[in-house]
Amino acid sequence: MKEYMLLMYYRLPVPLQNLAVSLYGLLLYQQRYRGVYKKYLKLYSKATHRDAKKEQKIQDKKFIRLLHYAVKNSPFYREFYKNIPWEEITSAADIVKLPVLxxxxxxxxxxxxxxxxxxxxxxxYTGGTTGIPLGVRKRKIDVRKRMAYLDAYKLTFGVRNNKMRSARFFGKKILEDNPKKPIFWRNNYIGRQRFYSTYHLTEKNLPYYVADLNRYKPAAIDGFVSAIYTVAKYMEDNGIKPSFKPKAVFTTSETVLPFYRETIEKVFGCPLTDQYASNEGAPFIIQCRCGSYHEAIDTGIFEHLPAEGGMKLLVTGFDTFGTPLIRYDIGDRIIPADKDTVCPCHSSHPVIEGISGREAAFLVTAEGRVSEVQLSVFVSSLLKTVNQMQFIQKKDGGVHVLCIPVGKDTVWERERILAALRQFFGPGTKITLEVTDSLCRQKSGKFQLIRKEE
Structure with missing residues (x-):
């Protein structure tokens, strides 16, 4: 039924597609921004998080409430904790007494x-690394509280969601694969949002994206950082300046590599701020105006466990009453900060260095393991030659590299890039290079710097 509806949508003229997107936007608005939303937006907007003891009490209270609710209402948790004296747990510090999910x-x-x-x-729904959709049920009140928290965060950058124009680069299939006209965006008039397709960001199409952004003049840009970077890099390489200055660029769902941030902030002349959450309902990690990543302990509990490839993250989400997540191994890695790190914003919420991505974000070569961070540094060293790269781990241990060059695809340029790759990976790794005008994305539209051969 869903595929049939999508085919019908693709057959509509663009104005009617805009109407369909707006009607869907109205449905989401009713679900997410009614009821308690305004109450919690006002509450969260006033919070400073400066009092550490107060924040700890809030975390303890919310955790105990979630725990008791889960055991009472979830058959799984009643069985999962049947041999554990969970009634004796009185604070977030006691969470280690519970098993990992x-x-x-x-x-x-x-x-x-x-x-x-x-x-x-x-x-x-979340597909995760398996590609099998997992349906997570949420109460309306929890969804509205989460949206209020997210919008309160945006307010710290002067952006009022649904009240100001925003350009959004997410993975929704808003138009067919080969549109008849070069109109790669659709409008949600209800939310004052213009959705730009992340599936058509080729060298041929990018001028249309840039021209429309300059016409639309959004107050904020948000979405997948790789897509926003693709547009920004094209503008930088072609000497195109935006005719607008957004208040901020909001990113999520992908690792913000250093050269992504540098290019985007330089081109658009505004801060890039990143936030972490998940469709399952993980608590928020939010980058404040000072640039620090804060674990929002009023939205959940974060546990850091030493593991291969960094620190494993366990999450407990306080807005997951419909599908409780307690000590959930979400499969992500974080980069811890020094214990004495204090942010100039004065928030008492713990600071981390950053989010390093999925546990599988590394290549195995003849010379050893290569992390996503190492690759990002390598790619940044080639930015005068290369726009973007993607690394595919071959089953035979080799590495297939997809590359979008800055200039023309010449034999000399290919040899130059291959020489840099051989020097980086070492002589024992088999490397194949493919020059292309677009990179592979997941069904969700997310970009992965490292992919595994299927």
């Missing part, structure tokens, strides 16, 4: 994890 366990028992029926929930 793995992705496989959650997926295998999802029907018993739910605490509410489907008809009373809003369902979010």
């Amino acid at each position: 793995s992705k496989d366990t959650l997926r295998d028992n999802i029907k018993n994890v739910y605490t509410i029926p489907k008809r009373r929930s809003i369902t979010f």
Whole structure:
């Protein structure tokens, strides 16, 4: 049914597609921004998070409430904790007494994890690394509280969501693969949003994106950092200056590589601020105006466990009452900061250095493991020659490299790039180079610097 509706949508003329997108936007607005939304937006907007003791009490209270609710209403958690004196847990510090919830366990028992029926929930889907959609049920009140928290964060940068124009680069399939006209965006008039397709960002199409952004003049740009970077890099390489200055660029869902940030902030003349969450309902990690990543402990509990490839992140989300997540191994890695790190913004929420990405974000070569961070530094060293690169781990141990060059594709340029790749990876790694005008993305539209051969 969904595929049929999508085919019908693609057959509509662009004005009617805009109307369809806006009607869907109206539905989402009713779900996310009604009821308690305004109350919590006002509450969260006033919060400074400066009093560490007060924040700790808030975290303890929210955790105990979630724990008791989960055991009472979820058949899975009643069984999961049957041999644990969970009634004796009185604070967030006691969470270590509970078992870790793995992705496989959650997926295998999802029907018993739910605490509410489907008809009373809003369902979010996440594919994860398996590609199999996992439906997570959420209460409307929890969705609205999360949106209020996110919008309060945007207000710190002067952006009022749904009230100011925003340009959004997410993975929605808003137009067919080969549109008849070079109009690569659709409008949600209800939310004052213009959605730009992340699936058509080729060298041929980029002039149309840039021209429309300059016409639209958004107050904010948000979405996948790789897509926004593609537009910014094209503007930089072609000496195109924006005719507008957004208040901020908001990114999520992808690792913000250093050269992404540098190029985007330089081109658009505004701060890039990043935030971490998940469709499952992970608590927020938010980058403040001072540039620090803060673990928002009023939205959940973050645990850091030493693991291969960095520090493993366990999350407990305080807005996951419909599908409780307690000590959930979400599969992400974080980069810890020094224990004595204090942010100039004076928030007592813990500071981390950053989010390093998925646990599988590394290549295995003849010379050893190569991390996503190492690759990002390598790519940044080639920015005068290369716009973007993507690395595919071959089953035979080799590396297939997709590359979007800055200039013309010449034999000399290919040899130059190959020489740099051989020097970086070492003589024992088999390298193949493919010059292209677009890179591979997941079905969600997200970009992965490292992919595994299927």
